[in-house]
Amino acid sequence: MVTSVLPRVESLASSGIQSIPKEYIRPQEELTSIGNVFEEEKKEEGPQVPTIDLTEIESEDKEVRERCQQELKKAAMEWGVMHLVNHGISEELMDRVRKVGQKFFELPVEEKEKYANDQSSGNVQGYGSKLANNASGQLEWEDYFFHLIFPEDKRDLSIWPKIPSEYTEVTSEYARQLRGLASKILSALSICLGLEEGRLEKEVGGVEELLLQLKINYYPKCPQPELALGVEAHTDISALTFILHNMVPGLQLFYQAKWVTAKCVPNSIIMHIGDTIEILSNGKFKSILHRGLVNKEKVRISWAVFCEPPKDKIILKPLPETVSETEPPLFPPRTFAQHIEHKLFRKTQDNLSN
Ligand code: OGA
Ligand code: NI
Numbered sequence: 001m002v003t004s005v006l007p008r009v010e011s012l013a014s015s016g017i018q019s020i021p022k023e024y025i026r027p028q029e030e031l032t033s034i035g036n037v038f039e040e041e042k043k044e045e046g047p048q049v050p051t052i053d054l055t056e057i058e059s060e061d062k063e064v065r066e067r068c069q070q071e072l073k074k075a076a077m078e079w080g081v082m083h084l085v086n087h088g089i090s091e092e093l094m095d096r097v098r099k100v101g102q103k104f105f106e107l108p109v110e111e112k113e114k115y116a117n118d119q120s121s122g123n124v125q126g127y128g129s130k131l132a133n134n135a136s137g138q139l140e141w142e143d144y145f146f147h148l149i150f151p152e153d154k155r156d157l158s159i160w161p162k163i164p165s166e167y168t169e170v171t172s173e174y175a176r177q178l179r180g181l182a183s184k185i186l187s188a189l190s191i192c193l194g195l196e197e198g199r200l201e202k203e204v205g206g207v208e209e210l211l212l213q214l215k216i217n218y219y220p221k222c223p224q225p226e227l228a229l230g231v232e233a234h235t236d237i238s239a240l241t242f243i244l245h246n247m248v249p250g251l252q253l254f255y256q257a258k259w260v261t262a263k264c265v266p267n268s269i270i271m272h273i274g275d276t277i278e279i280l281s282n283g284k285f286k287s288i289l290h291r292g293l294v295n296k297e298k299v300r301i302s303w304a305v306f307c308e309p310p311k312d313k314i315i316l317k318p319l320p321e322t323v324s325e326t327e328p329p330l331f332p333p334r335t336f337a338q339h340i341e342h343k344l345f346r347k348t349q350d351n352l353s354n
Contacts, residue, residue, distance in 0.1 A: 008109050008129055008143050013220035023132065023139040024228045033259055034226050037293040040261040041249040049253060049262050049270075050075040055086040057188055072185075073192040076273050080286030081253055083268040084242075088184075089177050091267050094244055096170045101216045101303060102246070103164040104145065115159060117146065125159050134348065141228040141294045142219045149175035149305070150212035175212055175305075178242055182210070182307050185240060185271070193281055195321055203280055203319065204239040204309045211308045219250065219292065219300040230292035230300065237340055238274035238306040245270075248300040254289035261293075275339060276309055279331045282318035311337040 012021070026034065052075050056068040075082040104112070117126035125147045130140045148155055149171060161167045186200040193200075204210050219230040230250055243251070251262040251270065262270065278287040294300065309316065317333035334342060 008112075009141055010105075010143050010218065010220045011109050013222065018223050020141075020222065020224050020228055021139075023137045024141055025224075026138075026227060026229055026232075027136075030229075031227065034229070034293065036226070037249050037261065037295050038297075040252075040259075040293070041263060043261070046258070047255055047260055049081060049083060049260065050079055051083040051085055051265060051268065053086050054084055054088070054184075057184055069188050069192055072188055076189060076192070076285040078286070079253070079255065080273040080278070080288040081262075081290065082271055083262075083265040084181075084271050085265065085268050087181055087269055089174070089181065089269065093170070093174060093177065094267070094269075096166070097174045097244060097303060098246060098301070100161075100164050100167040100170045101145075102301060104161040104167060105216070105218050105301065107163060111163070112143075112145075115145070115161065125156065133344075138232070140231055141222050142217050142230045142292070144218060145214075145216040147214055148211060149214045150179050151208065151210075154211065171214065175214070178305055179207075179210075179212060181242070181269075182212075182240055189277065189281075189285065193284065193319075193322060195319070199319075200239075200277070200280065203314070204276060204307070205314060209310045209313065210239070211310065213306045213308060215304045215306065217292070217300075217302045217304060219294050219302075221296055221299060222294040223296065225294045225296055228294055230294045233289050233291040235278075235287040235289055236272050236274040236306060237276065237336070237343065238272070238308050239276040240307045241272040241274055242305045242307075243270040243272070243302055245302040246300060248295070248298045250292045250294065250300045250302070252291050252293060254291075259291075274306070276316055276336065279316045279334075279339075280319050280322070282322035282327060283330045284322060309336050311335065 052072050056064045059065040112127045115127040117123050117128040119131055127145050129143045132139055147160060157168060183201055187197045190197055190200045222228050247264045249261060249264055252259045273285045273287055275287045277285050312335050315333045315335055316339060318329040318331055323329050
């Protein structure tokens with residue numbers, strides 16, 4: 001097999017090139033929608049990503065609690081993405097998560113390479129960059145670090161960053177707290193669908209089987225940001241995704257046929273409804289198309305935690321309670337692994353017809 005060794009995007013970015021290699025240039029049709037992210041973030045007109053205050057999500061007062069659930073429901077149905085505030089995870093812990101991740105990425109590339117993943121042999125955990133998976137050879141302007149962070153007995157601590165030394169402790173604590181937050185959200189979403197409180201949690205694998213995977217996305221400065229994307233347009237396959245970032249804008253959502261740039265909301269966690277919940281809810285909750293822009297001036301880092309069902313153990317399909325004569329099932333039964341396969345296949349077909 002021929003494997004071309006492509007440099008890390010960070011190395012490319014720091015080499016002083018003024019124009020980016022062609023593999024990073026988006027197709028012509030896509031270029032027209034890529035603007036300057038700082039200008040885009042300032043725009044106040046048009047729809048904006050909703051902000052959901054979770055203070056009352058577990059209130060003893062039924063009326064107060066239901067008001068909060070309704071806000072969450074509306075955002076999950078209309079957008080499938082939102083800024084969560086007062087989510088219960090301390091500012092201090094979020095700052096520490098950002099600090100240890102940033103410190104790891106500040107190591108020289110050669111140091112980080114010691115943690116390199118090997119996608120060809122199925123080792124997806126570790127330091128990596130996207131490999132071209134189709135004829136166009138299209139690449140993304142980012143490097144990343146990917147690893148499983150929960151449940152604790154499924155972690156492989158040997159591949160976690162050893163520098164900085166607090167990385168494991170801080171990231172583990174964040175994982176535990178996010179797992180708690182995921183449960184609260186799944187309960188509220190269950191109630192919003194008229195299900196028993198614990199239903200969605202159970203349907204995605206429960207405490208034992210729901211996997212939390214952390215992807216630290218590192219987007220270097222880009223000399224031609226209007227030609228590239230940090231992450232190409234996609235929907236997340238997860239049940240839920242939680243994202244922290246370093247307050248540099250980049251995330252865009254495809255809402256009502258336009259790209260909307262997410263504002264940077266202090267102390268918030270961005271939450272996506274992923275394909276898994278979209279399927280279980282028979283499309284009532286949306287998995288929104290999104291992408292990441294890059295820029296010339298500032299490195300952007302984001303910490304995305306994907307909460308995923310087990311690959312083969314569960315068959316995902318619209319729950320019977322979400323289906324009726326007027327609301328037929330919108331998705332065929334598939335395991336998570338089959339869902340991923342199906343998406344890849346569709347993408348390959350798209351590319352063939354272009
Ligand atoms: C992702 C993603 C967006 C971001 O990693 O799936 O959509 O803000 N990231 O980095
Ligand atoms: Ni995503």
